[in-house]
Amino acid sequence: MKESTERDDRLLALMVRTPDEPGMLHALTRVILEHRANITYVDIAERREDSSTIYFELEDVAAPDVLIGDLGALPIVRVVERAPSFAKVYGKRIIVIGGGAQVGQVVVGAVAEADRHNIRGERISVDTIPLVGEENLARAVRAVARLPRAVALVLAGALMGGDVARAVREIRGKGIIVLSLNMPGSVPDAADLVVSDPVQAGVMAVMAVSESARFDIRRHRGRRY
Amino acid sequence: MKESTERDDRLLALMVRTPDEPGMLHALTRVILEHRANITYVDIAERREDSSTIYFELEDVAAPDVLIGDLGALPIVRVVERAPSFAKVYGKRIIVIGGGAQVGQVVVGAVAEADRHNIRGERISVDTIPLVGEENLARAVRAVARLPRAVALVLAGALMGGDVARAVREIRGKGIIVLSLNMPGSVPDAADLVVSDPVQAGVMAVMAVSESARFDIRRHRGRRY
Numbered sequence: 001m002k003e004s005t006e007r008d009d010r011l012l013a014l015m016v017r018t019p020d021e022p023g024m025l026h027a028l029t030r031v032i033l034e035h036r037a038n039i040t041y042v043d044i045a046e047r048r049e050d051s052s053t054i055y056f057e058l059e060d061v062a063a064p065d066v067l068i069g070d071l072g073a074l075p076i077v078r079v080v081e082r083a084p085s086f087a088k089v090y091g092k093r094i095i096v097i098g099g100g101a102q103v104g105q106v107v108v109g110a111v112a113e114a115d116r117h118n119i120r121g122e123r124i125s126v127d128t129i130p131l132v133g134e135e136n137l138a139r140a141v142r143a144v145a146r147l148p149r150a151v152a153l154v155l156a157g158a159l160m161g162g163d164v165a166r167a168v169r170e171i172r173g174k175g176i177i178v179l180s181l182n183m184p185g186s187v188p189d190a191a192d193l194v195v196s197d198p199v200q201a202g203v204m205a206v207m208a209v210s211e212s213a214r215f216d217i218r219r220h221r222g223r224r225y
Numbered sequence: 226m227k228e229s230t231e232r233d234d235r236l237l238a239l240m241v242r243t244p245d246e247p248g249m250l251h252a253l254t255r256v257i258l259e260h261r262a263n264i265t266y267v268d269i270a271e272r273r274e275d276s277s278t279i280y281f282e283l284e285d286v287a288a289p290d291v292l293i294g295d296l297g298a299l300p301i302v303r304v305v306e307r308a309p310s311f312a313k314v315y316g317k318r319i320i321v322i323g324g325g326a327q328v329g330q331v332v333v334g335a336v337a338e339a340d341r342h343n344i345r346g347e348r349i350s351v352d353t354i355p356l357v358g359e360e361n362l363a364r365a366v367r368a369v370a371r372l373p374r375a376v377a378l379v380l381a382g383a384l385m386g387g388d389v390a391r392a393v394r395e396i397r398g399k400g401i402i403v404l405s406l407n408m409p410g411s412v413p414d415a416a417d418l419v420v421s422d423p424v425q426a427g428v429m430a431v432m433a434v435s436e437s438a439r440f441d442i443r444r445h446r447g448r449r450y
Contacts, residue, residue, distance in 0.1 A: 089368045127351075146280050
């Protein structure tokens with residue numbers, strides 16, 4: 001907890017409203033670059049007919065109020081507001097992908113366990129998508145590596161292999177922890193950990209990413225429960 | 226379905242790898258601006274010690290291959306790759322916030338229903354965070370309006386009111402559909418729809434945002450089931 005709290009304190013999160021026209025992001029990033037701040041997260045939070053709201057999370061901002069003033073002074077900028085960062089509000093994300101029946105049960109376990117951690121001040125979210133088909137699944141697995149704040153994936157199905165297993169190995173190489181239900185196909189062999197009961201798999205996924213749990217995934221890699 | 230498929234076809238999704246230094250986003254957006262393309266989504270997909278991967282979704286790109294070539298020609302750019310867009314992979318997002326016990330049951334309903342729609346080609350994700358406390362809840366509710374692709378929120382608790390109800394009215398004003406379980410507090414009165422059974426609430430949330438369901442939330446606004 002300590003480390004992430006410190007990180008949060010150095011973080012400046014801003015909502016900036018501009019007209020919805022090409023060039024807005026280029027103009028805003030010039031000001032941020034002049035302040036030598038690092039953009040750690042950015043997204044277009046809202047697009048309406050005549051306006052667009054861009055959300056930034058910035059690190060290493062020496063003079064936050066001056067930066068806010070400089071952004072506000074741009075003719076294109078209508079409003080600049082501080083906002084709580086997504087990292088602070090929603091925290092780390094566990095992604096659950098697979099068949100509807102199994103995904104639902106994994107989430108029951110994961111949400112119940114995340115509740116216990118979040119009550120004590122952590123922030124762990126559980127995000128899901130029910131999907132079938134090798135191509136759809138492989139694509140969704142690969143996309144986990146580029147989802148902001150995603151740290152672990154649970155594959156919750158009754159048959160997964162082929163390109164899905166290759167995708168699992170790729171995202172493990174990018175630092176994502178992967179749990180799999182016990183099922184036919186090559187995905188269980190590609191995962192960090194195999195758990196037969198879906199509720200237990202959800203609980204263990206949260207334990208693996210929590211900062212307060214004593215469960216260390218490195219000591220259980222390759223095991224089946 | 227038709228509309229969103231057409232939208233996908235006009236969309237160019239790119240992963241761009243650069244050094245992890247200030248100024249990268251500013252340099253990339255200059256090239257995008259020169260092509261008069263609209264940035265509809267952007268995020269920093271990966272940050273490592275020495276490199277950073279920025280993910281863009283662009284609209285109205287007249288010459289995608291020329292744009293990719295121009296980005297690749299920048300000295301800071303190490304790799305440019307096309308990627309499937311998040312909209313195509315994960316689709317619309319329903320967010321479920323509240324107590325662990327209720328959130329789990331809402332997701333069981335929502336995921337089972339989303340499964341049926343996704344099998345037919347839609348893309349609906351269900352994302353959750355278990356949270357307690359008026360301040361935490363109000364902050365998480367407000368943040369839903371700036372989550373990319375979020376279209377509906379289900380509040381799944383046993384007591385919610387005060388600032389949470391104000392936050393519900395604010396995000397409804399920004400186009401988010403809000404369902405609430407039947408519970409004490411002022412949140413049910415602030416929501417679009419109140420559903421007593423959590424599994425049913427999850428199913429109805431998916432029906433409300435699906436493009437293929439016949440359920441029209443406008444005809445049920447203010448009702449309690």
